[in-house]
Amino acid sequence: MRGSVLHLTPDNLQTIPVDSLGITLEHFLEAQPPASTHFMGGIHKFLNLEDYLLFFDVRDSGKLQHISFNTDKYVSVVTNQGCRKVTAEEYVRYMNAYNPDIFASIADLITDKNPSLKRVKKSVDRTLNWLDETLEQIKEGIHVFGVVTGHDKHEERVRSAQETANRNVAGFVLNGFDLDITSKERLDLMKISLNHLPKNKPRVAYGLGAPEYVLLGIFEGIDIFDTSYPSEQTSLGHALTFLLLENGIKNEQEKFIDLWDNKYRTDFRPILNGCKCYACQNHTRAYIFHLLAAHEMLATVLLMSHNLFHYLQFFKDIRKSINNNTFTNTAMQFIRASNITDE
Amino acid sequence: MVSLLKLAKITEQGVEFQSPHDNESTMLLTPEHSMSLQNSIGADIIMQLDDVVSSLTTGKRVEEAMYRSIRWLDRCINAHQKSDSQNLFAIIQGGLDINLRKKCVEEMILRDTPGYAIGGLSGGEEKDIFWRVVTLCTDLLPKNKPIYCMGIGYTEDLVVCSALGVDMYDCVFPTRTARFGNALTPKGSLNLKSVKFSKDFQPIEKDCDCVACKSYTRSYIHLQATKETVGCHLITLHNVAYQLRLMRNIRQAIIEDRFPLFVKQTFKDLFGNEEKYPVWAINALKSVNIDLLS
Numbered sequence: 001m002r003g004s005v006l007h008l009t010p011d012n013l014q015t016i017p018v019d020s021l022g023i024t025l026e027h028f029l030e031a032q033p034p035a036s037t038h039f040m041g042g043i044h045k046f047l048n049l050e051d052y053l054l055f056f057d058v059r060d061s062g063k064l065q066h067i068s069f070n071t072d073k074y075v076s077v078v079t080n081q082g083c084r085k086v087t088a089e090e091y092v093r094y095m096n097a098y099n100p101d102i103f104a105s106i107a108d109l110i111t112d113k114n115p116s117l118k119r120v121k122k123s124v125d126r127t128l129n130w131l132d133e134t135l136e137q138i139k140e141g142i143h144v145f146g147v148v149t150g151h152d153k154h155e156e157r158v159r160s161a162q163e164t165a166n167r168n169v170a171g172f173v174l175n176g177f178d179l180d181i182t183s184k185e186r187l188d189l190m191k192i193s194l195n196h197l198p199k200n201k202p203r204v205a206y207g208l209g210a211p212e213y214v215l216l217g218i219f220e221g222i223d224i225f226d227t228s229y230p231s232e233q234t235s236l237g238h239a240l241t242f243l244l245l246e247n248g249i250k251n252e253q254e255k256f257i258d259l260w261d262n263k264y265r266t267d268f269r270p271i272l273n274g275c276k277c278y279a280c281q282n283h284t285r286a287y288i289f290h291l292l293a294a295h296e297m298l299a300t301v302l303l304m305s306h307n308l309f310h311y312l313q314f315f316k317d318i319r320k321s322i323n324n325n326t327f328t329n330t331a332m333q334f335i336r337a338s339n340i341t342d343e
Numbered sequence: 344m345v346s347l348l349k350l351a352k353i354t355e356q357g358v359e360f361q362s363p364h365d366n367e368s369t370m371l372l373t374p375e376h377s378m379s380l381q382n383s384i385g386a387d388i389i390m391q392l393d394d395v396v397s398s399l400t401t402g403k404r405v406e407e408a409m410y411r412s413i414r415w416l417d418r419c420i421n422a423h424q425k426s427d428s429q430n431l432f433a434i435i436q437g438g439l440d441i442n443l444r445k446k447c448v449e450e451m452i453l454r455d456t457p458g459y460a461i462g463g464l465s466g467g468e469e470k471d472i473f474w475r476v477v478t479l480c481t482d483l484l485p486k487n488k489p490i491y492c493m494g495i496g497y498t499e500d501l502v503v504c505s506a507l508g509v510d511m512y513d514c515v516f517p518t519r520t521a522r523f524g525n526a527l528t529p530k531g532s533l534n535l536k537s538v539k540f541s542k543d544f545q546p547i548e549k550d551c552d553c554v555a556c557k558s559y560t561r562s563y564i565h566l567q568a569t570k571e572t573v574g575c576h577l578i579t580l581h582n583v584a585y586q587l588r589l590m591r592n593i594r595q596a597i598i599e600d601r602f603p604l605f606v607k608q609t610f611k612d613l614f615g616n617e618e619k620y621p622v623w624a625i626n627a628l629k630s631v632n633i634d635l636l637s
Contacts, residue, residue, distance in 0.1 A: 002566050004573040009580065010558060028566070035541040035562055048558040080570070297572055 002027040003047040006231045007297075007304040010048055015278045016309045020053035020101075022226050024060045025094065026077040029084045033094060043098035056095065056103035058086060061175070061206040061226045070108045072126060088130040092137040099142060104173045104204075105131045107147035120151045124160045131167055143170035145204060148193045152181075157189065161196035171202040174222070183213045187220065194221045211242050211255070211314060212338035215331040218318065230307040234300055237292050239271040239285075240310045244317040246330055255338075257285070259303070264289040277309035278302070353394060355411065374418035378431075382424045390460065391419040393434040398466035398473075405438035412436045413450045420454060430457035432491060435480055438463060439472050448483045458489040461509070465494030470623035474503065478630060481508030498527070498589060502609055503627045505593050506602070517586050521578035524568035527585045529612045533561070535578065540565040553584035603633045610635055 003023055005013055023043065028034035036046050044050045059077060069076040074085040091106045107130070108123040115123075127149050138144055146164035150157030164172060174190045181189075186207055197203060205222040208214060209229025217225065233240055238256040257264070257271065270280035271288070279288070279302040291299035321327040351360040357373035374392045381389040394411040396404055416433050423431055433451040437443030451459065461480045464473055477492060484490055489510045495501060496514020504512070517527060524536040528548045533540070535547075546556035547564065555564065555577040567574030596605035606628065614620050617636055625635045 002571050003563070004567060004571055007572045007576075009573060009576045010554060030566075031541060036566075038542055039544055039560070039562065046560070046563060048563075297575065300572065301576075 003043075003049075005304075005308070006234070007300045008308075012278065012301060012305055016305060017312055018052070018308065020055060021049060022055045022057065022061065023047070023100065025056065025058045025086070025091070026060060026079055026084075029077055029079045029086070030081045032084055033090070033097075037094055037097040043100055053102070054100040055204075055226070056098065056100040057173070058091065058104070058106050059109070061228075070123075070126070072129075075106055075108065088133045089137070092134050095142060096137075096139050099139075102143040102145055102170065104145045104147050104175075105134045105169075107149055107173075107175065109149065109175060110151055115151060117153055117156075120149075120153045120156045123151065124149055124156050124163075127160070128163050128167075131164065131169070135168060145169055145171040145173050145202075147173045147175055148197070149175070150193065152189060154192055157192045158196055161193040165197055169201070171204065171224075172197050173204045173206065175206045183208060183210060187213060187216055190217070190222070191220050197221075211244075212335050214314075215318070215335055218327075219331070230311045231304070234303045234307050237299070237303065238307075239279075239288070239303055240307050241272050242314070242334075244314055244321065244330060244334055246321065246324075246326055259285060259288045259299075260292055261289075271306050272310065275306065275310065275313075277306045279306040355414075357392070358394075374415045375422040378419050378422040378424070382429065386429065388430045388432060388458070390432050391416045391434055391456075393436060393462055395434070395436060395463050396438060398439060398464055398468040400438060405440060406443055409437045409443050409447050413447065416451060416454055416456075420456075432456055432458040432460050434460040434462035434493070435484075436463050439468055439476060441476070441479060444476055444479055445483065448480055452483075452485060456488075458491060458511075459484050460491040460493050462493050464492070470621065471626060474507065474623055474627035474630075477504055477509065478507045478627070496586070498529075498613055499610070499621065499624055501586075501589060502593065502606055503624050505597075506606060506628055506631050506633060517582035518579050521582045522569075522575040524574070524578065526564075526578050527582045529609070531613060535561060535565050535568045535574075537565075547578075547581050548585065551581065551584060551588070553581045555581040556584075606633050607635060607637075 005018070005021065008016075025034075028036055036043065039046045043056075044052070044054060047054075058075060069083070074087045077084045077086055086106065088106050095103050105127075108126040110119060110123050112119070127147060131144075131146050134144060146167055146169040148157070148160050148164050150160040161172075172193075174193055190205060194203065199221065202223045203221060204224040204226055205217050206226045208217045208222070208225055209227030209232070214225055230240070233256060236258070237260045238258055240256050242255045259271075264285040267285040267289075269285055270283065271285060272280055275281075283302060288299055288302055291302070318327065318331075321330050351358050353359075357371050357376070359369055359371045362368045362370060372392065377392040378389075391412070392415050394408040394415060396408045412434065419431060423429070433454060433456040435444065435447050435451060437445075437447045448459075459480075461477060464476060481490055490508060491511035491513075492504050492509045493512075494514060495504055495509075495512045496516035501512060520527070520532070524534060526533045526535055526547045533547065540561045543561040543565070545561055546559065547561060548556055551557075559577065564574060564577055568578065569575075592605065593602075596602045610620055610624070620635055628635050
């Protein structure tokens with residue numbers, strides 16, 4: 001948010017093995033052009049994130065903003081100071097000033113409840129036009145990912161995927177967040193596009209955060225997940241505890257513990273035994289319970305440290321499992337234990 | 344107990360107050376119970392339970408509270424289980440009444456505690472009276488024990504009270520004002536929420552070695568201030584660094600025998616021109632032979 005990881009100052013962030021971060025333009029758009037575009041040194045330096053890979057997009061992938069007064073020329077973005085219009089040309093200009101590692105091309109995302117086919121076609125066309133404009137104007141060395149749209153119209157999703165794949169993009173973004181639907185429905189729509197995207201370029205999915213959906217997404221070909229799942233859990237006072245277990249014996253495991261619960265008042269164990277995060281190495285469940293009850297900000301700092309660390313560990317375990325050729329079984333066991341309707 | 348006074352009922356036995364967490368349960372805090380809790384927690388310096396009244400209170404209540412605090416000090420001393428590892432400080436009361444304060448100091452010195460706190464101030468009283476109470480206490484208290492003035496935290500207050508002989512302070516001000524977006528500097532407070540900082544690419548304070556100043560610009564912090572918790576954290580880190588540096592500079596100036604000059608320079612940086620110097624500060628410093636006005 002606003003170019004920082006929620007709750008974490010650099011000393012805390014360094015204890016977590018994060019190497020890339022997603023940044024959102026709408027957080028910087030109080031002034032237009034953003035004040036930070038005047039900063040000599042690029043966005044990495046401005047945000048004190050010089051050691052990280054930065055991935056930029058226009059709108060917050062973590063929450064659905066119900067606004068889209070988009071035209072052929074511009075996209076509307078909501079900021080603290082009101083609505084802003086961003087054209088493709090302006091967006092590229094900002095990217096050239098910021099110099100991120102990768103950015104998602106500007107897209108016409110629809111938030112109307114039931115758009116007509118005509119509207120969806122227009123959104124696919126606009127997004128492709130803007131992608132072409134972007135590819136012409138962007139500096140060498142900054143990678144562009146094409147955004148695959150098409151809303152919930154199957155043919156348009158196919159068309160958008162095929163056409164985007166024809167462009168010289170470095171990867172693809174599957175943005176399901178323009179739709180107010182369940183994770184399962186989102187994944188089903190993404191599958192339609194995924195079938196028409198080349199396998200040799202990375203595919204990013206927005207809005208798939210819960211662990212079982214991450215696993216399902218990987219089965220469908222998604223490589224990178226952009227999600228606010230760890231942050232959301234943190235704000236609820238939850239500490240993540242799910243584990244991807246090889247030879248998954250444990251069928252029943254708690255996905256998280258709710259540290260607002262009184263039962264943790266005298267529980268002097270760490271959140272998760274064996275976890276190497278700052279919170280688990282230095283503090284107890286009882287302490288975090290106390291901090292939450294006392295409305296201390298340290299609660300969210302500790303919870304976020306743990307949740308982010310834990311979530312990244314989950315992905316490490318996934319990669320290891322894929323390398324060991326045990327992923328299919330391990331993941332299916334986890335999914336089955338998660339009680340969702342799967343294939 | 345100042346901050347919880349609203350919820351409290353005070354008797355000779357102790358302080359009964361409503362739990363700040365839920366509005367139902369009540370807790371009775373006696374001198375004995377407060378010592379037992381502090382012994383468990385294990386802090387190096389612990390405070391007596393005092394009967395403190397708002398500094399704006401007048402009349403018999405002030406005297407009652409002062410005498411009761413002495414009796415409670417004795418009860419705390421008796422109940423203290425770890426006097427060889429935890430230092431119990433007495434808290435001088437007596438409101439703004441010079442005679443009551445004198446009496447309290449006389450009595451509490453006899454108890455010979457490891458240190459003494461000046462309590463019951465910083466509650467909105469007139470500054471010109473405040474410093475006179477402080478200096479009375481520092482005149483009378485033993486010179487070989489630390490003196491701790493409670494609730495003091497503005498730059499000018501810290502400098503003046505140090506000149507009057509105070510050694511230790513505590514205050515919520517630097518961290519609280521940080522959460523509201525204000526950064527403390529030698530030239531005064533910067534309201535980083537203000538849009539005038541949106542394109543300011545300097546650090547908060549030049550030459551400050553805190554995380555916020557070493558790695559970020561005012562522009563970045565402006566973006567975070569009051570909107571992201573990271574903004575609160577970064578400004579907090581800076582303000583704490585600022586306070587510690589201020590105290591370090593005070594100590595160094597005293598050690599190097601240039602404290603009066605240090606005081607004059609600090610006021611010049613903070614207020615700009617002499618017309619803006621608070622009169623109470625001029626008076627207080629004059630009483631210890633520091634002439635703020637050139």
